[in-house]
Amino acid sequence: MILRVLLGILLTLVIVAALGLPIVQQPQHWYEFPSIPGLEEKARIIFFHVPTAWLSVVAFLTSMVFGIRYLRRKDPEDDLTSASAAGLGLLFCVLATVTGAVWAKFNWGSFWNWDPRETSIFVLLLIYGAYFSLRSAVEVEEKRATLSSVYSILAAVTVPFFIFIMPRIMTGLHPGAAGDPDGAGPVIEFKMSPNMRVVFFSSLISFTLLFIWLLSLRVRTARLEYHLQSKG
Amino acid sequence: MSARESVAARWIRAALAVFLKDWRSELRTRYAMSALVMFVVTTISIILFSLGGEGASPEVLAGMLWVVIFFAAMSGLSRTFVMEEERGTGMTLQLMTPSGAVFAGKLLFNLALGAGLTLLTVVLYALFINGFVVRTLSIFLVTIALGSIGLAAASTIIAAIIARANTKGTLYPVLSFPILLPLLMTVINATRLAADGAPFSEAAGEFQVLISYIVVVITVSTMLFDYIWKD
Amino acid sequence: MALQLSTHKLGKSFNRRIVFRDVDAHVGEGETLMIAGRNGAGKSTLVKILCGVLSPSQGRVVVEGTGKLNEFDRKGLFGLVAPYLQVYDEFSAMENLMLAASLRGERGDRSVYAGLLTRVVLEPNRADPVHGFSSGMKQRLKYALALAHHPRILILDEPMANLDADGMAIVRTIMREQRSRGILVVATNDPADIDAHEQKVNLNERS
Numbered sequence: 001m002i003l004r005v006l007l008g009i010l011l012t013l014v015i016v017a018a019l020g021l022p023i024v025q026q027p028q029h030w031y032e033f034p035s036i037p038g039l040e041e042k043a044r045i046i047f048f049h050v051p052t053a054w055l056s057v058v059a060f061l062t063s064m065v066f067g068i069r070y071l072r073r074k075d076p077e078d079d080l081t082s083a084s085a086a087g088l089g090l091l092f093c094v095l096a097t098v099t100g101a102v103w104a105k106f107n108w109g110s111f112w113n114w115d116p117r118e119t120s121i122f123v124l125l126l127i128y129g130a131y132f133s134l135r136s137a138v139e140v141e142e143k144r145a146t147l148s149s150v151y152s153i154l155a156a157v158t159v160p161f162f163i164f165i166m167p168r169i170m171t172g173l174h175p176g177a178a179g180d181p182d183g184a185g186p187v188i189e190f191k192m193s194p195n196m197r198v199v200f201f202s203s204l205i206s207f208t209l210l211f212i213w214l215l216s217l218r219v220r221t222a223r224l225e226y227h228l229q230s231k232g
Numbered sequence: 233m234s235a236r237e238s239v240a241a242r243w244i245r246a247a248l249a250v251f252l253k254d255w256r257s258e259l260r261t262r263y264a265m266s267a268l269v270m271f272v273v274t275t276i277s278i279i280l281f282s283l284g285g286e287g288a289s290p291e292v293l294a295g296m297l298w299v300v301i302f303f304a305a306m307s308g309l310s311r312t313f314v315m316e317e318e319r320g321t322g323m324t325l326q327l328m329t330p331s332g333a334v335f336a337g338k339l340l341f342n343l344a345l346g347a348g349l350t351l352l353t354v355v356l357y358a359l360f361i362n363g364f365v366v367r368t369l370s371i372f373l374v375t376i377a378l379g380s381i382g383l384a385a386a387s388t389i390i391a392a393i394i395a396r397a398n399t400k401g402t403l404y405p406v407l408s409f410p411i412l413l414p415l416l417m418t419v420i421n422a423t424r425l426a427a428d429g430a431p432f433s434e435a436a437g438e439f440q441v442l443i444s445y446i447v448v449v450i451t452v453s454t455m456l457f458d459y460i461w462k463d
Numbered sequence: 464m465a466l467q468l469s470t471h472k473l474g475k476s477f478n479r480r481i482v483f484r485d486v487d488a489h490v491g492e493g494e495t496l497m498i499a500g501r502n503g504a505g506k507s508t509l510v511k512i513l514c515g516v517l518s519p520s521q522g523r524v525v526v527e528g529t530g531k532l533n534e535f536d537r538k539g540l541f542g543l544v545a546p547y548l549q550v551y552d553e554f555s556a557m558e559n560l561m562l563a564a565s566l567r568g569e570r571g572d573r574s575v576y577a578g579l580l581t582r583v584v585l586e587p588n589r590a591d592p593v594h595g596f597s598s599g600m601k602q603r604l605k606y607a608l609a610l611a612h613h614p615r616i617l618i619l620d621e622p623m624a625n626l627d628a629d630g631m632a633i634v635r636t637i638m639r640e641q642r643s644r645g646i647l648v649v650a651t652n653d654p655a656d657i658d659a660h661e662q663k664v665n666l667n668e669r670s
Contacts, residue, residue, distance in 0.1 A: 071459055126410045133406050137397035141478050143463070147393050150456045154389065154411055157452050161414035164441055168421065230479045239533045242568025246535075249565030253551065260553050320549040326516045327543060328566040330534045463517050 007213060010206045017199045018047035034193045045103050047200055051207035053096040056124055059089025059211065063131075064156045067149030077223060079145035082152070083135065084218035088211060090128040097121050116166035123162065127155045246329045250337025254312055255344070263315075268308040268349050275300045276356050287363030294423035297357050297364070298416055301383070304349045306405045309387040312338045312345075313395035322395075326462070335457040339388045339450075346384035350376055367429030371422060375435070378442040379419040385446055386411050389453035392460045415445055465492040466528040466615055468513070468646055474521035475508055482508050483666050484521070490646050490662045492528070495638075497657060498650035500666030506650040507547065509666065510620045513648065514541050526616075535568045542614030544605045546624055552594035556585050556604050559593060563608050576611065583607050583633060598625040606637060615645040622649055623656055 023033045023041060033043070066082035069075070100118060101111040112118060134151055138144035258264055279296060288296075316322040325334055354376055357364055366372045390408045394400045422438040469489035475482045482505040490496035500506045511517035513524055515538070526540060550559050557576060564571030580586045583603040588596070593604065602625045609617060622638070623631050638657065641647045649657050 123410055123413060126413075130407045130410055133403060134393070134397060137394075137399050137403050139398070139478070143396055146459050147396060150459055151393060151407065153456060154449075154452060157448055158386075158411050158414055158445070161441060161445055161448075165414055165417050165421075168437055237568075239535065239568075242535050245565055245570075246568045249562060253562055253566075257551070257553050320547060321551060323511075323516050323547065324549055324551075325566065327514060327541070327548070328538060328563060329568075330538070333568075 004213065007206065007209050010202070011210065014047070014199060014203045014206050018044055018203060021195075021199070033196050042103065042106055045099060047203045049096060049099040049103060050200070051204050052092045052099060053121060054204060055207055055211050056089050056093035056096050056121070058208065059085045059092060059215075060124065060127070060152070060156070062215070063089060064149075064152040067152045070145050070149050074142070076141070076145065076226065077219075079141075079149070080222040080226065081215070081219050082145075082149065084222055085215055086128060086131055086152070087218065088214055090125075090132070092211070093121065093125050093128055097125060116162075119166070120162055123159070127159075131155075243330065243333050246333040247336040247340070250325070250329065250334055251340040251344075254338065254341040257315075258341075258345075264308045264311045264345060265348075268304055268345070269352065271304050271307045272300065272349065272353050272356060275303065276353070276360060280360060283361075285362075290363065290365065290427040291424050293361060293364045294427050295420050297353065297423060298379070298420050300357070301350055301353050301379075302409075302412065302416060303405070304353060305346060305383050305387050306408060308345060308349060309342050309384065310391040310394060310400065310404050312341050312388070313391045314400055317395040331458050331461045332454065334461065335388075335392070335454065338392075339385065339453075342384040342388045342391075343381060346380045346387070350380035350383070364427075366426050368426045368432065368435075370432050371430065371435045372426035374439060375419050375422040375426060375442075378439060378446065379415065379422075382415045382419075382442055382446045382449065383412065385449045385453065386415065389449070389457065389460075392457060396460065411449075415442065418442055418445070464528045466646060467491050467526070468496075468616055468648070469525050469527075470513070470522060471525065472522035473509070473512065473519050473524065475505070475512060475517070476520045486522070486664060486666075488662060488664045490648065492646060493642060494661040495642055495647040495649065495657060495659060496662040496664065497654075497660040498648065498664045498666065499652075499654070502652065504666040506666060507545065507620055509664070510543070510545060510618055510648070510650050514543050514618060529615075539567055539612050540615050542609035542612070542617045543620070544602070544609045544618075544622065545620035547620075548605060550593055550601065550604060550608065552596075553592060555588075555590045555592055556580060556596075556607070557589040559604065559608060560611055563611060567612055569612070571611075576607075579607050579611060584629070599627060599630055602626055603630060603633070606634065610637065616648065617641045617645065618648040618650075620650045622651065623653070 021033055023035045023043065035043075062085040063082045066078045066085065070078035070082060100121060104113060104115075104118070105111045131148060131151060135144055135148050138147055279300070287293075316325065358366075387408060390404065390411060394403045394407060397403055418438050418441045422435050422442075425435045425438070467489060468491075470486050473486040473488075474484040486509065488496060498506050498509055508517065512519050515524070526537075529536075529540065532540070551562065554562065557573065557580070560576040560579070561571040561573070577586060577589065580589050583606050585600060585603055585607065588600065593601065596604065617637075619634075619638070622634050626634065635658065638647055638649070649660070651657070
């Protein structure tokens with residue numbers, strides 16, 4: 001109970017800081033963010049867009065790990081967790097794609113450009129879509145769990161190839177991508193001011209905690225549904 | 233009782249038996265082959281009509297070649313598993329043959345079918361699509377060889393997955409596309425290099441990616457197949 | 464040690480519906496196990512689990528008296544005749560037998576199989592594609608396929624299905640022979656199907 005409240009407070013602080021703290025040319029106080037040429041107010045999106053993209057990957061890995069556990073132990077609860085994590089991952093992936101497209105429109109003029117990172121998040125969206133299509137196409141529960149675990153493992157091993165392929169094929173618009181001229185955007189590790197980094201990492205951490213909490217809620221709900229259906 | 237041979241020899245015989253069974257069955261019924269040929273011919277005809285005599289840039293043509301190959305694969309490479317499931321002979325195989333040998337045999341079959349459809353598509357494409365020129369033949373040949381192997385490898389394991397599901401037809405491309413995308417991007421890029429006349433060494437990176445993709449997919453498929461195949 | 468097939472607390476459920484639970488059965492060399500139950504009680508499910516083509520939800524199947532076996536020989540212990548066991552009907556009877564041998568990793572012997580087909584009265588049709596067979600002929604072919612590798616455990620699910628009086632007589636002979644050299648398991652609704660049984664599993668009382 002107390003943890004939930006703390007998480008709520010933390011998230012509120014993060015959101016307020018991300019949206020409310022002023023962005024000025026020459027920060028004088030600890031609560032002022034530097035204004036980055038070319039981004040100014042738009043920089044705020046980094047506090048939300050990056051965590052959602054990060055979570056969509058974390059959720060996928062979580063889903064895969066529990067899928068592997070299911071293959072080993074055949075415990076239905078592992079499959080419930082796997083599916084719940086994937087559901088959250090899909091949600092965050094959609095959010096990441098949308099926030100990314102919004103940023104792209106304001107920054108680079110069009111909603112979609114097939115920049116490597118945009119393409120990657122799109123591929124992740126396709127994988128989630130495929131995962132749920134597969135699940136809805138299998139009626140026997142044990143088989144459904146087995147097949148979705150297998151597919152998520154297969155998807156996970158082919159995804160790393162994109163890391164090698166993308167740079168060869170396209171240069172990116174994203175901050176930090178190959179071919180990014182200096183000043184086009186804040187590369188997270190090096191160009192954010194210390195106070196921005198505090199808010200950023202707090203956002204990352206609190207969204208991750210949010211994910212863990214949402215996941216546990218979903219698993220508990222799924223477990224209850226499962227037992228209700230067994231008795232009926 | 234027959235003389236006891238080594239397990240390895242028996243395994244190879246069993247895997248070849250699976251391959252030959254599918255092959256002979258295909259020769260007798262011709263389901264997959266005719267579907268594939270019709271698909272490739274139809275698709276290339278549609279492309280010709282829509283181009284309307286105009287050409288397209290070599291980059292676009294390179295991409296379209298693999299689009300045709302991908303969808304041709306989607307129309308034919310699932311048959312080897314779906315057919316067993318539909319006829320109920322999957323259990324017969326399970327009763328008699330170790331699952332690894334089943335997978336190896338069917339992979340071999342799809343490699344052969346995949347090579348056939350790739351070759352057919354490339355030949356028809358080269359003959360009929362204006363503007364498709366390949367300046368560096370060596371790159372192109374290696375690309376279609378590695379590409380068809382990788383395509384068959386990924387398509388086979390996904391075919392095994394969807395054979396156990398409903399709505400197999402539409403599910404197959406949906407599941408295959410994300411898995412095959414790294415392969416497709418790489419072969420399209422390599423085909424473009426071949427069309428542009430780039431030196432062979434420039435495509436070395438692409439070939440490395442393709443070879444590792446093939447190794448990874450086949451290794452992981454072999455480990456995962458048991459879970460898919462056994463009930 | 465003599466051959467023994469047993470199950471320990473075997474259970475199976477699908478989609479959380481229990482098919483059967485706590486099945487403890489055993490049958491030894493020279494004996495017959497009868498699996499009885501209404502339609503839908505799970506006889507075929509139990510048969511599939513015994514053969515190893517379906518995994519149980521709980522418990523296990525144990526075969527003793529064989530020593531350590533590789534996967535081919537373990538599969539070769541079993542022969543199965545069942546309505547749901549399909550043959551490759553684009554091939555002929557002889558081709559199916561040769562195929563089954565290769566799938567088991569062995570070299571088939573056409574002359575031996577010709578004798579086997581004669582036994583099940585299919586020798587004249589040995590080169591005909593199976594899709595032209597009557598249901599009785601297909602059933603007899605299934606017996607040939609099940610016996611070709613001399614299984615020590617022969618499992619028959621609905622042994623007399625689709626057979627006329629002559630076919631049934633052949634099957635009774637096969638069952639008698641199997642009792643003398645291995646284990647026979649018969650799943651059936653009709654107790655008249657088998658002459659004698661030493662062990663019995665009744666699935667009607669188990670779910």
